[in-house]
Amino acid sequence: MWPADVKEQALSACGRCCCICHRFCGTNIELHHIEPEADGGASTLENCIPLCFDCHADVGHYNDRHPKGTKYRPGELRQHRDRSFLAVAGAERLRHAPQDQTPALPDEIYDGQSLQFKGYLSSQTFAGAPNYEDFRTDRLETYWLLTLPQPFRFTYRSAEPTQAESIVKPDVRVLHLILTPDQYATHRGKLNGDVYVTGKVWPCITGHHRGDALLEVDDLQGADLYFAPPPITDTASGDSDDVLIVPTKKTPRNLIKFLDLETPKAKILETLGTPDRVQHVPTMNYDRVFYRYKDTQVEIGFENETVAEVIVLLVDGETWRFDIETRDQPMTLGQLTLADVLTLGPDARLDYSPGNHASQLLVGLPFGPSGGWDMHWFGALRAPSKAGRLQHVDFAWDYVAGKPKTSPSDILVNWIAKTRLSASVPPFGWHIK
Numbered sequence: 566m567w568p569a570d571v572k573e574q575a576l577s578a579c580g581r582c583c584c585i586c587h588r589f590c591g592t593n594i595e596l597h598h599i600e601p602e603a604d605g606g607a608s609t610l611e612n613c614i615p616l617c618f619d620c621h622a623d624v625g626h627y628n629d630r631h632p633k634g635t636k637y638r639p640g641e642l643r644q645h646r647d648r649s650f651l652a653v654a655g656a657e658r659l660r661h662a663p664q665d666q667t668p669a670l671p672d673e674i675y676d677g678q679s680l681q682f683k684g685y686l687s688s689q690t691f692a693g694a695p696n697y698e699d700f701r702t703d704r705l706e707t708y709w710l711l712t713l714p715q716p717f718r719f720t721y722r723s724a725e726p727t728q729a730e731s732i733v734k735p736d737v738r739v740l741h742l743i744l745t746p747d748q749y750a751t752h753r754g755k756l757n758g759d760v761y762v763t764g765k766v767w768p769c770i771t772g773h774h775r776g777d778a779l780l781e782v783d784d785l786q787g788a789d790l791y792f793a794p795p796p797i798t799d800t801a802s803g804d805s806d807d808v809l810i811v812p813t814k815k816t817p818r819n820l821i822k823f824l825d826l827e828t829p830k831a832k833i834l835e836t837l838g839t840p841d842r843v844q845h846v847p848t849m850n851y852d853r854v855f856y857r858y859k860d861t862q863v864e865i866g867f868e869n870e871t872v873a874e875v876i877v878l879l880v881d882g883e884t885w886r887f888d889i890e891t892r893d894q895p896m897t898l899g900q901l902t903l904a905d906v907l908t909l910g911p912d913a914r915l916d917y918s919p920g921n922h923a924s925q926l927l928v929g930l931p932f933g934p935s936g937g938w939d940m941h942w943f944g945a946l947r948a949p950s951k952a953g954r955l956q957h958v959d960f961a962w963d964y965v966a967g968k969p970k971t972s973p974s975d976i977l978v979n980w981i982a983k984t985r986l987s988a989s990v991p992p993f994g995w996h997i998k
């Protein structure tokens with residue numbers, strides 16, 4: 566049995582898409598132990614991979630106990646799982662992307678229709694010819710997938726000539742990109758980042774089509790929708806580029822602990838005062854307010870007028886002592902390193918989130934009394950110089966080993982956040998004025 570919190574985190578991290586074939590599964594998704602329970606595998610997030618019914622059956626049949634051999638080793642499963650979680654997290658962020666001007670997708674999309682999609686571009690490796698099943702004997706094939714922030718409804722004609730009725734697939738979220746060799750070469754640098762893709766949608770036909778549908782690519786463009794200064798309509802008190810802001814107030818030490826998620830916006834404004842800046846995204850009923858303190862920039866996101874996320878970014882050269890739930894000792898942003906954060910919980914794990922302009926390492930941990938958990942995020946964002954006055958951090962990432970080359974004890978945390986347990990990495994504008 567999976568503990569409720571592990572189940573919730575795993576299902577939210579995969580967006581209810583299978584981590585092997587990437588089809589959207591909805592309620593038909595199953596959680597699999599990467600190291601079998603019989604071998605002492607724990608029921609933790611680290612040992613969990615969400616799979617569709619078919620892939621679960623495949624993985625189960627080919628474990629080491631089965632005479633036919635080892636189709637999926639734990640290491641491979643973990644790699645599939647991690648890449649899927651990363652792609653979904655990348656796409657989820659785009660839901661509140663400050664730079665986004667993309668028109669919404671139509672309610673209904675038909676086969677052969679040409680459209681522009683925004684999403685997160687990732688690659689996955691699968692066993693290819695001749696048998697399409699074994700990593701040891703088959704040629705490895707790499708597929709490019711586009712994960713969308715939200716699913717769409719796809720209507721297409723059946724490949725069976727006798728079937729006149731259209732087929733409707735209600736939740737298409739992961740698109741398998743069809744590219745020419747030239748396109749692969751040109752766009753390789755955009756992998757693991759936000760992109761706009763224009764192309765035609767087609768249904769998956771053969772078993773080695775992955776995801777929910779195919780996208781025949783006409784045009785692909787990098788889009789820094791997330792890691793970019795927020796330009797949205799500001800309705801704030803005197804905060805414009807020609808006004809010099811010299812804040813002197815220090816950030817309240819108990820801010821994160823004090824700001825309960827779901828608190829009404831009116832109460833926050835009453836407590837913290839008039840924000841320095843306000844962003845409004847009317848189509849999503851989403852607001853964000855900014856408070857600029859001497860030592861930090863605080864961003865509070867409201868969904869339907871209640872707190873959905875609180876993000877604190879450290880100003881370069883400053884420190885901020887703060888309290889969080891379940892910790893008696895305060896911590897100090899500006900001294901806290903990723904190595905410190907990794908000791909905070911048994912499931913603490915370092916994730917790498919690459920971007921076109923800014924990359925980051927982060928750890929997400931559930932905190933709080935049982936039943937009332939929130940996610941706490943600790944991030945080290947390596948941003949370019951135009952990031953304003955965000956605390957500078959630097960690190961190197963080892964793509965082969967899948968871990969940082971820089972020791973986590975040498976990497977400062979430069980932002981922290983509190984979000985709902987089911988939320989993914991919170992978006993924020995790293996640009997500190």
Ligand SMILES: [Zn+2]
Nearest residue numbers: 583586617620
């Ligand atoms: Zn599957």
